[in-house]
Amino acid sequence: MFKVTFKFESGEDIIVFAASGENLLEVARKTNVAIDAPCSGNAACGKCRVKLMGGQLESPKTRHISDEEYADGWRLACVSKVIADVEVLVPDIASAYKSRMKAADLSSDEELRIFEEVKNRMEESGIALKNSLEVVQVEMDVPSLDDTMPDVERLERAVAAATGTSKVRVPYSVLRTLPDKLREADFRVQCVVRRTPKDVFVYDVYSMDANVRAGGLVVDIGTTTVSALIINMLNGEILAKATAGNGQIRFGADVINRIIESRKEGGQKKLQDAVIKETINPLIHTMCEFCGLEPEQIYRMCVAANTTMNHLFAGINADPLRMEPYIPAFFKSNAFFANDLDIDINPDAHIIIAPNTGSYVGGDITAGTLVSQIWNRPEFSIFIDLGTNGEIVFGNSDFLMSCACSAGPAFEGGDISCGMRATDGAIEACTIDPESMEPSFSIIGEKGQKAVGICGSGIIDVISELFRCNMISPKGKFIREGTRIRHDKYGMGSYVLAFKEDADSVKDVEITEVDIDNFIRAKGAIFSAILTMLSSLDFDISMVDDVYVAGGIGSGINMKNAVGIGMFPDIPLDKFHYIGNSSLAGAYAMLLSGEAERKVYELAQNMTYMELSTTPGYMDEFVAACFIPHTDTSLFPSVTQVNL
Template identity: 50%
Template sequence: MAKVNFTSHGVQVEAKNGESLLAVIRGAGIFIDAPCNGNGSCGKCKVKIINGQVNCSKSNHISEEELAQGYVLACCSTVNGDVDVEIPSTADDAMHNMKIEDLGGEKEKIIFKEAIEKLKENGIKLGINIKKSFLQIPEPTLDDNISDVDRLIRQVRNTLGCGNVQCGLSVIKNIPHILRKNNFNITITYIEEENNINIINIEGNDTSNKLYGVAIDIGTTSVAACIINLNSGDIIAKASSGNAQIQYGADVINRIIYAGKKDGIKKLNDAIIKYTINPLLAKMYRESSIESHEIASFVVAGNTTMSHLFLGIQPDYIRMEPYIPAFLSSPYIKANELGVDVNPETTIYLAPSVASYVGGDITAGALASGIWNSEENVLFIDLGTNGEIVFGNREFLMSCACSAGPAFEGGEISCGMRASSGAIEKVEIDKNTYEPKIQIIGEEKPIGICGSGIIDLIYQLMVAKIIDRRGKIVKGLNTPRVRFDEHGMGEYILAFKEEYNIEKNITINEVDIDNFIRAKGAVYSGISSMISSVGMDFDCIDRLYIAGGIGNNLDVESSIMIGMLPDIPRDKVKYIGNSSLIGCYLTIMSKEAKDKLEEISSGITYLELSVEPGYMDEFVSACFLPHTDIERFPTVKQLLGE
């Protein structure tokens, strides 16, 4: 056995000689970014060997200079004796310093308010079946010596006039102590359905004004959560972070593959509950002075794979033809069954999915957007690690999922990264000098470029005629920003290392551009194929709603000009925030909204693009800037003078 000392974390573990360094890091409970799940293709699991040595395979992601400094890829290295390892701080940034929209900002408050108003306009009433009541219970005597539980049930029936009263084991355990500590003056939290009452919490004295719920959006890359005052509807605490599962792969396919490994499903389940959701809950509890037992409602939305992993259910068959998930609608589950740090009797409601690749985040988003009751034709796109699309109106709803891959989160891009501190998020290029002007998250030194920045960059490169419409870099330009290697591979240098005093140049090369063109092509071809399948064209789109993490910083003009979105009037396009989280919020605040959510999920028709006739031809045509058919993009045609 060898000793592996992680100097950056103060952790030392034992490992077998020949064991993968990536596996050792994961086994030590240390977070490391590994978007490709260890197949060596992304180059993100870079570590530095301080003392000792490892056996490592050569990688194009490690330069000779970096190799001389001790840098290796953890996934391409195996333990070979005692070794000291340093994990760069940027690995932790990928999890904890990710830029996620501010749920408490004025813009987001307006978005939540608009969602409530839209719900009311569509005839959905606010109102929930979770309530609290203060009870003054007669103390026991020798003449009235029934059990504490029977005494409580009797008083509930007398006070609330109900028939059947139930309470769970965790409530029963607390009853004797709480009754006597508070002189039999207590508050119960209960779920009321018809003539039945299920008591889920018991507290001392009158706390009937404290009734809270939690809404959570589980994204493939990031997780957002908020605590809601169920009496007023106010959001009183919010938190967000990266999804700790990203260390097991950037996309759902890599995570499904990892779930099939030994203890894989448990590790993925722990990553989302123990290492992501529970820490977010703890943070919100501290900020709001709320205790976990006060949470009476809990609604979660995520894509179909995230829903499976949240419940600890094997998702393996989602990725295998004919692409069958284990479930679409989950049963009611108590929080203590999953280890979620809220009241153990609280019911966890998981937004229902539509199909293997269209999940509860989309049904929740469809609810929030109001597309289900729209007289206009609405195109709804959730842009993130997965591209999910809904098109329709009050008469019909179609959906599909495009396999865009992780490019929108910086994956498969040599200097790509998620939207965290140091990421370049906006780019402008002077058409005459070819010099860039960049905007950096956190206004720190640049260390990479995120999805919104890549979209801007490719658009700017195209307009400045640094790249042609195939994405190839033009030769013969008079600028030091453009270089070609010995194989003729071109690259554009966005930030020189000397310019910002950073470790290496930040560049985008022709392989990166090609990867991103395929990702944007997948989105466009998905939209085109789905709209064509119902006998319509882009002129039929009355509204285009964009949701998802990347949508918050997305430049609509750049997105249209590179051919990711259809060339429609810009005033039809609107960003609607984290629609998945908003949908969860609405579901918490309205039982009718929850019923409508169930109706939406069962009413959406799913289009499987992989078997759709003509889809592959459409995709290939879209892998161009902006498209092989320039007539589809009259704005771009005019700009380029073609």
């Protein structure tokens, strides 16, 4: 066994032991050391860079590391083997995906606005903001020698009388503390209950003078990022909000790599623990501390996630999802409770899962469709969710059709050499001077924050600006020279946004021709999916009234630039609407409103799923869309007027 010391720029050290010949990335994974590996250790992305500080590694040089960098100690963790005691530096860029957990400042109107809008839209749609949780007050006779009724039966009868229900259920979690609570409160108590047509379930018992807040947990499990809310189920008030990187990402940036990892020995449990124990439970405790709520006071949870994430969250084999005929274990289920999945809330809390509609269109899309309101309008609209994959819903109040395209993780920084998710240090917006070719950009984080990498919205801006300034061709190749444009020994060009001395990074923050090519394929997948879906219905782009764009790829997408690179259809810009994290907003509505929950199930049931991989003509559309803006420039008249 050899000692492996992972060193961090913060000064922290993590020391572990590894067997001779053990892969360094696997050692990091086992010990929860955050090293970005979007390709899941296939040496394809070059993001798992570490610096050899002492000792020895068996590590060949790869195309991702120059001769100078290799001589300076830089290695890829995924191709390195432990052959002696070793010390390696894990730079911030390698762990940027697992940024610190962020709790929102709820004093900001901006943080709360979207959820107020959701409530308003639900009420305007005739959906009542009422759920089955409530607080009932009951008074019982104090036991005596003449009245020896057991405590639990005494409570059940009192709750039944107060609610007009014949059947009351009291779980063990309540029963074990019931004698003390009843006597401390002199048998006058408040009960948090769930009322259904069949029975009443008692979650908790409080004294009459207690300020009861019945908590609910909303979680959007994204492939890259997990976002969560704690709300007051009685009035919809947002009590806390937080986000964190999905702990599963160290097993790969995309769902296919994670499914493959889950089929290895112990892999299914590792993937489930990564999202629950390493991500969701810490989020819960952070938010509870923020709002002064005990985790046991959270009585219901709603999860919105894609189909694969739902399976991995539940600890269910997801392998059939990636193989024809692509059959999931479930589309919808009411079988999950917090105690079953070791989630740190009330053990009897019911977990609502936003329903999936296809192997690659999940509950995040059905929940997002609810808040987009495209189902409630006669006009034809498109709802697009840009995350690690691209999902699209088209329709109106009469019909809905959905599909998912294999856009890859580029929208959240995957497949991009300096790409990262939208967190501190990410360039999220950019302009370029057409004469000097100098960039101006904004960076996520506090004032003075230096660039670490670039997130999805920033990538869209940079590529659009490079094309607008005639710095790249429609194929994404550099056609101008300058101080920020350079070529490596293989002739591959790149554009430097921030030189390393001006960045918070171990190397220049740049975008390469390979990055541009990867992003062109991602945007091409989105646009070709839109065209394929429309043409299958004998529609064309002119018939689209509105486009609703969701996703956490930045503070917002510059729609003009997204059209400029051929990602979105060339329609008037006032028809585009950025609606943020619609998955989280939809799950919030489902948790708060029983009618909204039922509406999402109805939308999922009535939504037609199109499997693009088996749709004739899709690949031809995709190939045609892999240019800027498109091989058919007539589809983008506003772009060609500027650039041609």
